[in-house]
Amino acid sequence: MPHQPTVGILHPGSMGAAVAACAATNASSVLWCTAGRSPATIARAEQFGLTAVATLPELLDRSDIVLSLCPPAAAEDLARDVAEHGYTGVYVEANAINPQRTARIAELLGSTATVVDGGVIGSPPVGGKSPTLYLSGPTVAVTEVVALFAGTDVRTGILGAEIGNASALKLSYASFQKTSRVLVALSVGLAHEYGVDQELLHVAGRRSDSYLAEPEYIAKTAARAWRWGPEMEEIADTLEDAGLPPEMLRAAASTLARWNDAKDDTSLTLTDALTRLAQP
Missing domain, CATH: 1.10.1040 (N-(1-d-carboxylethyl)-l-norvaline Dehydrogenase; domain 2)
Structure with a gap:
């Protein structure tokens, strides 16, 4: 990774916030968007030291890598919001959704962004736990994501170039x-x-x-x-x-x-x- 990227985490839940905190080890900053978030989410983001921004467009404009970790039902709507903004960085689709939905998200974002398929196996990386983030997709982008978590409690595994493998x-x-x-x-x-x-x-x-x-x-x-x-x-x-x-x-x-x-x-x-x- 030529520089320390700025990372954005979408909807930081218990898994997403903890994973984002690990990414902070190799990132210049980790951003999250406060708009529409609950008091519990706000408290969680503060606990993990994430940097708040007011709007999704601001998060996307500043982020080199975006991590999407949200409830499965919201994954495509969230990706659609990102696509409408014309995001041009690396989008890590790490939700628990089926490979067909992951492929649709890759197609939706593919004209501007680089989509990496991700799947987290294990518990959130707190209290000594070390989940593995499995990745598949374009080699250069996958390598950037692997570097982002180097030396952290989030291990990574590479599953090839095909979108859908990690899902x-x-x-x-x-x-x-x-x-x-x-x-x-x-x-x-x-x-x-x-x-x-x-x-x-x-x-x-x-x-x-x-x-x-x-x-x-x-x-x-x-x-x-x-x-x-x-x-x-x-x-x-x-x-x-x-x-x-x-x-x-x-x-x-x-x-x-x-x-x-x-x-x-x-x-x-x-x-x-x-x-x-x-x-x-």
Whole structure:
């Protein structure tokens, strides 16, 4: 990287803000746009030391690299706003969306910007955690993004030049990792209804590699259901496009929808989550 770039982060959520903070190691500054953001987002951006700007046009005019990390449903609308501005830098589409949507975003922005396909696997880079940002797309742009995270808690992996590869890997991994968490909730929920949940956990505890031995994660799953549900739909669309059955992922999305009112509720207990799960 010939110089320290200016980086813009779009909609800095828990993952986006932490990833952007790592990028600050090799950037001249990391910008975010305050327009329309919630008090929680403002507090998060301040916590991670991001630089506030008032409008999206200002962020785009100043940024050499833009990172898009937002809820899946908003990805294309956000890219459309960026395209309307005529952004000319590197646009890292790192949302949990299917490869077809990533390709549409690349086509939408491709006349002016250089689009890199990204997929984050792992937890936000805080508290010693080190997620991997997988990348695919034009070699020069991918190399710039790799350099941006050199020496930080965000590891990078290169998956070739084809847009869609990183998205496919992200959703392939998430289809197991996140659906498994849903299945744990269903398993423990069923046992709970019959009063045999402790016996189930005793059986599961004999296998330390079983998600069934981690019932405490059910409450965390419930709090994240508003984000995970749309991701399950994205995976289902990808499976269907590949000629594979999407029903299990659509069912997982339907199950997660029962927790939509628990959005980011960190006070939720296991009993609360199981009670909500049992209520249509």
